[in-house]
């Protein structure tokens with residue numbers, strides 16, 4: 001695909017994402033999730049108040065800052081690294097998340113796209129590589145949400 005076509009599609013996507021209906025849907029989705037663990041997991045917000053950011057850099061694809069976390073929540077003061085090497089345990093979660101994504105990639109490429117065995121395995125590897133920063137973040141978020149619950153009082157303080 002020529003570069004100009006790629007730019008064209010990228011711009012179409014950006015325009016679609018900015019259409020009021022999609023913006024409204026996104027807001028509604030986030031409103032429905034607010035107060036649940038899923039909100040904290042998908043937005044990387046503090047698991048206690050859902051207000052402060054856990055990571056210094058919000059975009060996980062700025063890979064040099066992928067793991068850089070604030071020490072405390074800017075809103076409620078929660079210490080994110082509950083104990084030394086707390087996020088070591090997130091490795092177990094990332095294993096599960098990785099396997100789930102690999103299975104999904106395989107099912108889509110093998111059964112739906114009919115890519116054959118070799119290309120399906122290639123599709124798994126590419127999917128895991130491309131999603132790696134997201135898997136790392138989501139795993140950490142799931143891990144901390146195992147131990148810490150949402151607290152409405154602290155959120156509204």
Ligand SMILES: [Zn+2]
Pocket residue numbers: 046047048049050051052073074075076077078
């Ligand atoms: Zn907080």
